[in-house]
Amino acid sequence: MKRLLAWIGVTALIFLLIAALAPGLLAPADPLAINPTQSFRAPSFDHLFGTDESGRDIYTRVIHGTGASLLIGVSATAIGIGLALVFGLLAGLGPRWLDFGTTRFLEVLFAFPGLLLALLFIVVYGPGVITSTIAVGLATAPGYARIIRSRVLVVRRAPYLEAAAVLGRGWWFRLWRHLLPNVAGSLFVLVTLGIGQSIVWASSLSYLGLGAVPPAAEWGAMLSAGRTYLASFWWMTFFPGLFIMISAVASTLVGRGLQERNRDS
Amino acid sequence: MAFVLWAVATVTFFAIRLIPGDPAEAILGGPGSQASAAALAQARADYGLDQPLFVQYLHYLGRMLRGDLGTSYALKQPVLAVVGENLGGTLLLAVVSLIVAAAIALALAAWSAQGGRVASGVSWLLEVIAAAVPHFWLAISLILLFSTTLGWLPPVSVPGPIGLVLPILTLALPLSGFLAQVMRESILDAIASPFVLAARTRGEGSGGVFWRHALRHAAIPAIGLAGWAFGSLISGAVVVETIFARPGLGRSLLTAVQQRDVPLVLGVVLVVALGYMLVTTLTDLADRLVDPRLRAS
Secondary structure, X not given: OHHHHHHHXXXXXXXXXXXXXXXXXXXXXXXXXXXXXXXXXXOOOOOOOOEOOOOOEHHHHHHHHHHHHHHHHHHHHHHHHHHHHHHHHHHHHOOHHHHHHHHHXXXXXXXXXXXXXXXXXXXXXXXXXXXXXXXHHHHHHHHHHHHHHHHHHHHHOOHHHHHHHHOXXXXXXXXXXXXXXXXHHHHHHHHHHHHHHHHHHHHHHHHOXXXXXXXXXOHHHHHHHHHHHOOOOOHHHHHHHHHHHHHHHHHHHHHHHHHHHHHHO | OHHHHHHHHHHHHHHHHOOOOOHHHHHOOOHHHOOOHHHHHHHHHHOOOOOOHHHHHHHHXXXXXXXXXOEOOOOOOEHHHHHHHHHXXXXXXXXXXXXXXXXXXXXXXXXXXXXXXXXXXXXXXXXXXXXXOOHHHXXXXXXXXXXXXXXXXXOOXXXXXXXXXXXXXXXXXXXHHHHHHHHHHHHHHHHXXXXXXXXXXXXXXXXHHHHHHHHHHHHHHHHHOHHHHHHHHHHHHHHHHHHOOOOOHHXXXXXXXXXXXXXXXXXXXXXXXXXHHXXXXXXXXXHHHHOHHHHHO
16 A cells, blocks of 8 residues: 555656656647637636636646746755755764754744745745745755754764774765765655645745746746636636645655655665 | 744844845835935934944844834834734634644544544545645635535635634644644554553553543644644644635735835744744643653653
């Protein structure tokens, strides 16, 4: 059962990657082509997901939006993990006062729960795709940093590091060849779980009008545009939301699968 | 705790100084307002912006200690009054959602610990919702189902209990997924442990074992999640209050961010940070109540 779920996740992820890298294969039409005579059409064989206020085909737009939306998720996660790695390594490897300082600093960041840190960042640097991506990365960093720090603390006491020190290996060698690869194993799980979360957060910001803006074919922006027509034309918000969910579920299933495998071995 | 509060206040104060543009201009309605030089100077003097940064910082800390969070740029009202006006609605939403979520999670955990396959299925579904469904998407789906299609509930939050149903469901469902997952694991661990076997041999029924023994163990990790749950509820409230057009702290925060109403954003953030710290302090106390092992040490 668990294996099956993980494979469903992998399949969905491959589908999303194809949509991101070669959207033309799945949806040959132009995502920006408007056709006012065909506006607000309900889902049908001609328009699988219906059309929007300018008669643009929503299926085509959702497929072409995959790249942008995944890129936002991946970049936000990369920013979050990158920052967390710096803090986690400083705290886990540095002298005691550095660990103390970093941990206190993370504690302060934890007092801005959830979206708050992201909103604070946006109020300083203004809304937009780039700022909202950085904001999501920043907001997720403290959580990752705490996990990385505890992992580093476990690994640095491992017997193989002691052995490497006894053999006279240098500090850099031990860091690059022993410590980082062992921390990276758990990082991989964090990244796969995190990408789904980042997409969800970034799309929430777009939905609130603080991220990507219409008419870009990005899921959050499409949702934000469809919000006005929610009561009469549900398909405008339903399908972009469905794809956000599919990517978040896929990343969660794959992440959980990896977690299980790490635990077993 | 005082340290964290001071640090939060300091971080926010200096973060705000990073904002490009003249704060005096923001007070007078943004760069488009073409305010005169005299009006700008007047605004600077009114808000103390003409003094050195360090003096401004000390003034800011001093005002904070007296509970004065400044005046909102957009609403021209004291921030504390705006926060006070909106706090109640959000607290009601968050507390009721938390109770509903805990009740769902407890029922599911009890049910699936007794081996119910349906219960495991339901809690798995809630776990996926918790991990992958954005609040706004859940809210939209609930509106489509219960308002547009069935017509049972209003799509906006009207006054009275009926208007609270959909906002609370939106916040409570994902939270219950997380809680159920954590509680189920610790209940299963507890039921497999020797003290439960001992209770069983003393003649305790399965209900007694569950309520008297396993439940305490399920509560410990769930209580540990309280701080995180608080953050998740507040983030959710920003979205939920916006979608259901419900007045509250979350919606005022979003409006303030959109208008770049710096004092109001700061005020809300500081109040939330204070709330977070209160919750984590209470969590430690609750832990000691539930777990006698912590009291002994």
